[in-house]
Amino acid sequence: MSAEVSRIAPAAAARVGGFVRRIAADPMGCLGLTLVTLLLFTGVFADLLVPYDPIKIAVPERLMDPSWAHPLGTDQLGRDVLSRVIKGSQIALGVAVSAITLSFAGGVILGLLAGYGPRWLDNVLLLLFDAVYSFPSIMLALAIITLLGPSLGTVVLVVVIGSVPVYARLIRTQTLTVKTSEFVLAERSMGAGRFRIMARHILPNVIGPLLIVASMDVPVVITIEAGLSFLGLGVRPPAPSWGRILNDGYTQIRDTPWIVIGGGIPLIVTTLGFTFLGEALRDQLDPKLRKPVG
Amino acid sequence: MSAGAVLDIRGLGVDFLTPRGRVHALRDVSLQVPRGSVVGVVGESGSGKSTLILAALRLLPANALILGGEVVLDGEDVLRMSPAALRDLRGRKATMVFQDPSTSLNPVLTIGRQMIDIQYRDRVPTARKRDRAATMLRKVGIPDPATRLDNYPHEFSGGMRQRIAIAMALLCNPDLLIADEPTTALDVTMEAQIIHLLRQLKSEFHGSILFVSHNLGLIAELCDRVVILYAGAVAEEGSVHDLFHRPRHPYTQALLECDPARLAKVSRELPTIPGDVPDLLAAPVGCAFAPRCPKVFERCRREAPRLVADGDGHGAACHLVPAIASSRVGPRPSTGSGRGPPVEPVET
Numbered sequence: 186m187s188a189e190v191s192r193i194a195p196a197a198a199a200r201v202g203g204f205v206r207r208i209a210a211d212p213m214g215c216l217g218l219t220l221v222t223l224l225l226f227t228g229v230f231a232d233l234l235v236p237y238d239p240i241k242i243a244v245p246e247r248l249m250d251p252s253w254a255h256p257l258g259t260d261q262l263g264r265d266v267l268s269r270v271i272k273g274s275q276i277a278l279g280v281a282v283s284a285i286t287l288s289f290a291g292g293v294i295l296g297l298l299a300g301y302g303p304r305w306l307d308n309v310l311l312l313l314f315d316a317v318y319s320f321p322s323i324m325l326a327l328a329i330i331t332l333l334g335p336s337l338g339t340v341v342l343v344v345v346i347g348s349v350p351v352y353a354r355l356i357r358t359q360t361l362t363v364k365t366s367e368f369v370l371a372e373r374s375m376g377a378g379r380f381r382i383m384a385r386h387i388l389p390n391v392i393g394p395l396l397i398v399a400s401m402d403v404p405v406v407i408t409i410e411a412g413l414s415f416l417g418l419g420v421r422p423p424a425p426s427w428g429r430i431l432n433d434g435y436t437q438i439r440d441t442p443w444i445v446i447g448g449g450i451p452l453i454v455t456t457l458g459f460t461f462l463g464e465a466l467r468d469q470l471d472p473k474l475r476k477p478v479g
Numbered sequence: 480m481s482a483g484a485v486l487d488i489r490g491l492g493v494d495f496l497t498p499r500g501r502v503h504a505l506r507d508v509s510l511q512v513p514r515g516s517v518v519g520v521v522g523e524s525g526s527g528k529s530t531l532i533l534a535a536l537r538l539l540p541a542n543a544l545i546l547g548g549e550v551v552l553d554g555e556d557v558l559r560m561s562p563a564a565l566r567d568l569r570g571r572k573a574t575m576v577f578q579d580p581s582t583s584l585n586p587v588l589t590i591g592r593q594m595i596d597i598q599y600r601d602r603v604p605t606a607r608k609r610d611r612a613a614t615m616l617r618k619v620g621i622p623d624p625a626t627r628l629d630n631y632p633h634e635f636s637g638g639m640r641q642r643i644a645i646a647m648a649l650l651c652n653p654d655l656l657i658a659d660e661p662t663t664a665l666d667v668t669m670e671a672q673i674i675h676l677l678r679q680l681k682s683e684f685h686g687s688i689l690f691v692s693h694n695l696g697l698i699a700e701l702c703d704r705v706v707i708l709y710a711g712a713v714a715e716e717g718s719v720h721d722l723f724h725r726p727r728h729p730y731t732q733a734l735l736e737c738d739p740a741r742l743a744k745v746s747r748e749l750p751t752i753p754g755d756v757p758d759l760l761a762a763p764v765g766c767a768f769a770p771r772c773p774k775v776f777e778r779c780r781r782e783a784p785r786l787v788a789d790g791d792g793h794g795a796a797c798h799l800v801p802a803i804a805s806s807r808v809g810p811r812p813s814t815g816s817g818r819g820p821p822v823e824p825v826e827t
Contacts, residue, residue: 304541366582367577367578367579367582367583368582368583368584368585368586370538370575370577370583371575371576371577371583371584371644371647371648372585372597373536373538373569374536374538374569374570374573374574374575374648374657375569375570375574375575375597375647375648375651376566376567376568376569376570376571376597376600376651377566377570377596377597377599378566381596381599385588385596386585386588389585389587389588390585390586390587393587
């Protein structure tokens, strides 16, 4: 098995390269890719990019308007808002990436099992998905947070529990369509086993839509994290989540609008970036829609 | 004959469990594919052709119930095999080519990846497998095969896709190729090419082919033996020559009369067999063809005829058969007896 993986890896790398190039050729995709890359860069190198310590309190410099020293001003405790936004992107991305990755993996595995596995397993899994799905998501989130206490891990867990059923259902439905297609029968007639058919033939056929949904879910997860943090149920202070920054700005809105603006703009930019990227992904993942690069 | 048969199906019965009840799709069907020969299976829609060939590799859907009989592929009973042994046998001993080449290849993988992947049994380097795939593509007449391996199925025409499907099926070097109406979705030119290819492959690979079609012209052109299925049972079987020149079963006679290629004069109204294929929810009492048969008599409705074969292996399941066989009456005096089977492939 490992030998098989290693012989496929170089080809896969070349494919990914061509893929990125094709996305960049589409103007919207290019914009999305740029914004997302920028966000990723900011998130990864946040600790090097921040001009000030994002949690250092300097009360004399509180609620300052934007200036060269503090491009986005300071909050009610004199902390530099730009530094907090940059550090906040790291938290936002961390939550989004880990939550989406876990949901994606869980959704793919459970969805394939439900779609291609035995009937009884499908029924059990569907019952489970429906049970989770039937909870109002806010209530579920609040219940989990109440049980486990507010923390980044809890936010990730809330998102995973909420999205796995959705992703798995998507994969399951797609699998059900694909598994009756003639090429699966043809593969079976040539002696391909269950696992080979699932991994090699069904998975590439069903993963496209989920990739798009997942990439469009990234800003949703960031918003959930911001929302929970805004309510004080997410990241514990003084860690600078975008939601916390918005909350700080909200309480100080009579004195200065700059904190809300500083916390809000990155949310908007992130949402736009991932949405554009998701749409470009959708166009590229379908080989029939794929345009050749000039 | 059975000793030399690649595929030997005996007394196979298959039911489908449906919400409406049990559909008796196959009833006591026997069929042999002798090594190195091409056997055609003909039947209307719903006659059990697809069920028969799916059962040959035990690829039937989950709601199918095998009532009895045996399917012996190269000396091994497919119906009494462990799933692992079955998987091992599929592809190596027999593979299938399907009707619609636009769905029988995985649309999101390049054909090269699919062709390499299906050689997973052989522990040889990928480059070798790729070469082998390219060689096979050249054999089925795909120009510039090494480059075309990196194309996706939708970048090929329908006829080419069907050749690729055939190439893929042949990669495992099977003893038996099962072709399920491989030309139905293609236009006539492509159809002729595929038939030509299958013939060529037959002589080159010395393999056997089980060819399913409802196109009598194709069967006449390609096959050595023919089995006529009606309502899930064998109506008549025999060599192509016997069957087309001396059809014994009234159903075969009617089928041949309905073939537009054999009509004596041009007509706007194509002949049809009156009536419908019987509903197989209830196993027919008596002969299944009786309600549509022009020569029906009282015994047909009461007693199901058994397949009676003569020394040449030409058999028909009809109560009239012994009489016909002995009196040697030409079946279709109206169209003249000198005409051979049709050679042009024509959509029926």
